[in-house]
Amino acid sequence: MNIAFYGSSLLSSYWNGAATYYRGMLRDLHARGYRTTFYEPDAFDRQQHRDIEPPDWAEVVVYPATEEGVTRVMAEAARADVVVKASGVGVFDDVLALGVMARARPDAIRIFWDVDAPATLAELRADAGHALHRALPGLDYVFTYGGGPPVVDAYEGFGARRCIPIYNALDPTTHHPVPAExxxxxxxxxxxxxxxxxxxxxxxxxxxxxxxxxxxxxxxxxxxxxxxxxxxxxxxxxxxxxxxxxxxxxxxxxxxxxxxxxxxxxxxxxxxxxxxxxxxxxxxxxxxxxxxxxxxxxxxxxxxxxxxxxxxxxxxxxxxxxxxxxxxxxxxxxxxxHTYARRGAEVDAILKRRRAERAEGARP
CATH class of the missing domain: 3.40.50.2000 (Glycogen Phosphorylase B;)
Structure with a gap:
């Protein structure tokens, strides 16, 4: 399956604590046959503080943090089997939350992936006009990288069909013992x-x-x-x-x-x-x-x-x-x-199950 993933940054951890999580998840999903294009804005000096160069396990598209730039990359959601909008992109978040899902194919799996659920839920409680209130009912899943039962209950209370925590984990090829410095x-x-x-x-x-x-x-x-x-x-x-x-x-x-x-x-x-x-x-x-x-x-x-x-x-x-x-x-x-291999297997099973459900529903 092809994944269009709209997040803060895959290439830089500068003011971006989700980078390690993104890398671990997408590297494992690549090993399972998924092809991910990660769309990240050129914002907050992250491109000047890259931790990694574009990897071989994901295509990275860096777009200008402008209306023209975000409109261009949103259109590419139509090519994907799975469309993911992550929380905390930092620019045009509301536009992306609605825009990429509106442009996704009817058979695409739609996911909001929340890397800071407490902050997002606080925004939803405070703002009845928040874009996510409109987006949630049309999504297949909300994934969160933490939060457990309180977060699941809150999201489903706001209208999410299904909320599933996909917790942080370890990529042992990246984080491992080394000599002290x-x-x-x-x-x-x-x-x-x-x-x-x-x-x-x-x-x-x-x-x-x-x-x-x-x-x-x-x-x-x-x-x-x-x-x-x-x-x-x-x-x-x-x-x-x-x-x-x-x-x-x-x-x-x-x-x-x-x-x-x-x-x-x-x-x-x-x-x-x-x-x-x-x-x-x-x-x-x-x-x-x-x-x-x-x-x-x-x-x-x-x-x-x-x-x-x-x-x-x-x-x-x-x-x-x-x-x-x-x-x-x-x-x-x-x-x-608690490795990303375990988390990747979990996400893989969820996506394949959802695709099978779609196929069953499409039969005469």
Missing amino acids: PAFRADLSFLGNRLPDREARVERFFLDAAARLPERSFLIGGNGWESKPMPGNVRHIGHVYTRQHNAFNTSPLAVLNIARDSMAAVGYSPATRVFEAAGAGACLITDAWVGLGLFLEEGTEVLVARDGAEVAAHVAALTPERARAIGDAARARILKD
């Missing part, structure tokens, strides 16, 4: 962009822990933190390219995951960082959120903290030997249960 050494590291609904939790879980352990070293990577006041034992290194993520995760004693406010409130929303860190064999400390046990077991595969004091206590008590044991256990669990 001195530039990334620390007792605790955190990687994430500075966002309004994340900043307070970074203060609570990361900066507070650093202040409690002035003799230990802390490292923060990501965009936007350069103007943030921080304790003297915290280093900020700016944007960390995908190709550097393995070393970022293997070099410190432990890595911290901090969910955004909305993700933590909904639960069942492991970030890509969870799987990247586990895939590299890092010892992961995470804030607590409902549904974590679906992915990693507390105490043996991940350490869980409810505030900065508990993060600091974990770091203070952690030995290199225990950190290695937790990291090894996490990697084994993720490789067993």
Whole structure:
């Protein structure tokens, strides 16, 4: 099947946390025989911060972020067997949400793929005129990369025929153990962009822990933190390219995951960082959120903290030997249960089942 996929960016992770997810999913679907064309706008300086060149497992069309540019690529939806509009493209989102589905063939499978369901659902609740309210009834599926039962119930309550979480996962060919690098050494590291609904939790879980352990070293990577006041034992290194993520995760004693406010409130929303860190064999400390046990077991595969004091206590008590044991256990669990090969098989089965249903319905 041919897939027309309209998303933020496949080529760049710059201010684009969904890049790892897109790459893992589409690479696996390519191995299953799907041919994907990924349409991404030339916006937000992403093309100047590419992590990868156009891959052999997807065709990438970069279009101008103009009305003419978006109109041109929307027309190409008519050639696809599966049409996907992802959330958070960043430009012309409402136009794309309605336009690509209107141009899809009558027999095409139509999907809205939400990579930030809490944010999208908040928009739907606040705006009765949101384009998705009109688009949802005509879609075959809503896929979400997290959220669990609360998100499924909310989407189906808004009129979606079927909402299915397709969770983040690990691509072991991309994220795996590598030798440590001195530039990334620390007792605790955190990687994430500075966002309004994340900043307070970074203060609570990361900066507070650093202040409690002035003799230990802390490292923060990501965009936007350069103007943030921080304790003297915290280093900020700016944007960390995908190709550097393995070393970022293997070099410190432990890595911290901090969910955004909305993700933590909904639960069942492991970030890509969870799987990247586990895939590299890092010892992961995470804030607590409902549904974590679906992915990693507390105490043996991940350490869980409810505030900065508990993060600091974990770091203070952690030995290199225990950190290695937790990291090894996490990697084994993720490789067993949470790879993109598993997620791809799930999507493949859904699409083939839907195509078969269409064929049955078309029979006299």
